[in-house]
Amino acid sequence: MHDIRLIRDDPAAFDAALARRGVEPPSAALLQLDERRRACVAEAQAAQTDRNALSKAIGQAKASRDEARANELMTRVAVLKEALPRLEADETRIGDELNAALAALPNLPAADVPDGTDESGNFVVHERGDRRDFAFAPAEHDAIGPALGLDFETGVAIAGARFTLLRGPAARLARALGQFMLDRLCQEHGYEEVAPPLLVRDEAVFGTGQLPKFAEDLFRTTDGRWLIPTAEVSLTNIVREKILGEGELPLRFAALTPCFRSEAGAAGRDTRGYIRQHQFDKVEMVSIVAPDLSEAEHERMTTCAEGVLDALELPYRRMLLCAGDMGFTAARTHDLEVWLPGQGAYREISSCSTCTDFQARRMNARYRPEGEKGTRFVHTLNGSGLAVGRTVVAVLENYQQEDGSVAVPTALRPYLGRLDRLEPK
Incomplete structure (x- = not known):
């Protein structure tokens, strides 16, 4: 607003x-x-x-x-x-x-955001990690995954298109990744772990900018609540209609939740595999800060997400999105794109945005600077740390072996009982 x-x-x-x-x-x-x-x-x-x-x-x-x-x-x-x-x-x-x-109007782009109308105008900030040199032709995840429990057919039979059932090794891998990400953010980077509601009211999705413009992208229940498209909605609304003391800031929250999206505007996109689903798990970061700290917080948040990819030894690049490719509430966005050798392409795995006071005005979220009687709007930031399903895809493609097994990243092994390899059935 x-x-x-x-x-x-x-x-x-x-x-x-x-x-x-x-x-x-x-x-x-x-x-x-x-x-x-x-x-x-x-x-x-x-x-x-x-x-x-x-x-x-x-x-x-x-x-x-x-x-x-x-x-x-x-x-x-x-x-x-x-x-x-x-x-x-x-x-x-x-x-x-x-x-x-x-x-109905989107946020204003920050001065350093490049001009452009779509993803072709995005700017590569840096690339990190080494792409693996395969001795065989790497396969895409939808070819590797079924033998490891990525069950596309049963998911569709139960719930319809864009739903997947995870069994055995695939289910264990997804669970381990979510726990690893959440532990890293909370134990190493000071985020407070939150288990938020998955159903929210109109004012919550209005506050973070999904309503009224993007209602068709959401799922609504018969009693008028909305299934969250991201934990950003619940986490950011923690400060809705509140006046915080300056000493309470910054607030940093993280949550691992299911997310639900109708994908109304994505017809025909990524219909194969596990990339674009109606239901998926994601670890979300949200920061509530004073305005003079939001620039530094955006870099900090992006670095936290990059640290997860670094720890998993997955090659990736950071993109600065152009003005025409950013989300509705963002003033600046960094996308992290992970390398998928099966596809031979980088694909988005995290998006970290600063929203300045745009969401805070919609939520009436303020703070009182020390020594002042008046209040000011806080700045809000949000980012993926990471999308769990897409990280499953990245691990399967980057750690695949010629015999169909998948090596387990070293950092993830404590979460899988020291298992070093996922074997196909």
């Missing part, structure tokens, strides 16, 4: 920033609504002031036994009394229109 005062101050800069995201200039329409709302407020305030003054004059007229004057004043008060509810209703209606228009 944007601050209308900033738009009033420099509408041209606001329009120029959104133009980088392919949005037509909105400031003229927004400011027109703002002027109408402010006119209603001024008219209502003037009417209330007149009503108060007339009421006082009525008392004075009655005290002097001037009934004619008192009756005239009472008539004028009645007119104002009738007009006030209409003015207040107009103010509310126009204010709702303005808020809806503001809520």
